[in-house]
Amino acid sequence: MELSSRLRLIFSNPASKLVSKLALKLLLLIAVLFTTYSSSNPPPVKKTVVIPLNNWSSQRVISNAIGQILQTHKYPVEYRNINSQDQWGAMARGLVHFQIEVWEPSMDEETRSFVSKKRILDLGSHSAKAxxxxxxxxxxxxxxxxxxxxxxxxxxxxxxxxxxxxxxxxxxxxxxxxxxxxxxxxxxxxxxxxxxxxxxxxxxxxxxxxxxxxxxxxxxxxxxxxxxxxxxxxxxxxxxxxxxxDPGWGVNPNKAYDCANKKNAWIKKYAWPKLEQQLPCVYQFIAQIDLSSEMISEAAALVDYDGFSDEKAAGFWLQKYSAQVQQWSKNSCIAHQTTPDT
Structure with a gap:
């Protein structure tokens, strides 16, 4: 018997018609359930890492370099131009995620206030002194x-x-x-x-x-x-x-601030308090970064003396200090994860 004749015979049978209807309903039910699950459980969205850019070159170059590293590990990165005074409130709200270069002589007072209120997180000092x-x-x-x-x-x-x-x-x-x-x-x-x-x-x-x-x-x-x-x-x-x-201290017995700024001051990293929870491998990586005085001065020199753009300078900087960068990555989960923090 030809195949077409066999199919007509099967579907002319009442029992076969019932089975076909049940199968069709089952397929429709599966489709509805899959669609509902997919819409309520979308694929995880990769979190964008937001990096502040301040108004001096070493900070901009090193921040760009860090952004380039994160991008190689499949993190979306956004750079945000912001002055150093406004960045602390933005960081406390998670609008920027970390600051890689914070100088004690000009920023200690504000950062101390934010840290004491647990609005930003101290990630430690670099080897470089300011x-x-x-x-x-x-x-x-x-x-x-x-x-x-x-x-x-x-x-x-x-x-x-x-x-x-x-x-x-x-x-x-x-x-x-x-x-x-x-x-x-x-x-x-x-x-x-x-x-x-x-x-x-x-x-x-x-x-x-x-x-x-x-x-x-x-x-x-x-x-x-x-x-x-x-x-x-x-x-x-x-x-x-x-x-x-104490106005009585120093060369002027009547006025305070009659002295130099502090020598050998710290240069630190600070972060959004929820960075560890939201982006744990980024948090680990930033905590591992340790900048020397040479690394900071070279980052600035590539722009302010050699004339490169921030982005181009960041590429040269990463080449020169690739061994240090590899060590920072190796000591954090950013180098071992199969997918980025989500």
Whole structure:
């Protein structure tokens, strides 16, 4: 008997018709259940890692480098430009997830407050130690005898002055230092020129250097100048905690803040408190990162002296420090997971 004839015979049988109807209903039920399950249990969505970008080059380059590492491990990464003052509230709310480069002299007060309220998490210090203070390029010492002693500043104030001014100009950025208090306490004949970002400071420095003109700026170490331009920090009276709180301490018996910023200060990492829960392998990886002074200064130099973009500099930086990066990855679960944190 031909196949078509056999099929007609089967489906003309009442029992076969019943079986066919039951089978069809079963298939429809399975389809409905599968659709319902799929819509209520969608595939896990990979969490985007949000990395803040501040307004100095080493932080931007190293943050870009970390983002590139995370992307190789299949993490979606978003970079968010944000100033250092606003990032703590954003981090507390999970709008950014970690900050890789936090400097004690300019950020300790705010971070201490957020940590004490458990709004951000301290992930520990880097090996690198920080200095942030007044600085001049090496050639200026010949123009102002007595430097780096701070008392030479007033004797040379006119050399550092803008046109039609008898006060020296001190170029700084948007960060929270106690320079106004320092100027008043030490009776310095200087005025503050506050610029919007680090690159604006470096433009002033390059302009002065091109003409061998005297200039004094806010600088920090580790920074690109360590690797590319010799210079020296002004030697103010040595820092002591009492300098900030006791007017009777120091060279001015009536005013506080008559001292330098703290030397050998920490550089730390901070994170969103829920990072360990939400992105455990990212948390482990960031906790493992340990930056040396050379690594930070080289990151800045690639942009501020060599002229590369943040992204291009990050690639060169990763090549130069690949051994360190591999070690950080090896010591965290980021290197061993089969799928990213979800």
């Amino acid at each position: 200095v942030e203070d007044w600085w001049y390029p090496e050639y200026v010492a010949k123009l102002c005898p007595g430097l780096p002693d701070w008392r030479a500043l007033n004797r040379c104030a006119a050399l550092f002055a803008a046109e039609n001014s008898d006060k020296g100009s001190y170029y700084t950025g948007p960060w929270n230092y106690r320079d106004p208090e320092l100027i008043r306490s030490l009776d310095l004949n200087f005025t503050i020129v506050r610029l919007d970002e680090a690159k604006s400071i470096w433009r002033q420095l390059h302009k002065a250097m091109a003409n061998q003109q005297p200039i004094v700026i806010l600088n920090w170490s580790p920074n690109w100048t360590d690797a590319r331009i010799p210079g020296e920090f002004i030697r103010f009276p040595a820092y002591h905690p009492s300098c900030e709180s």
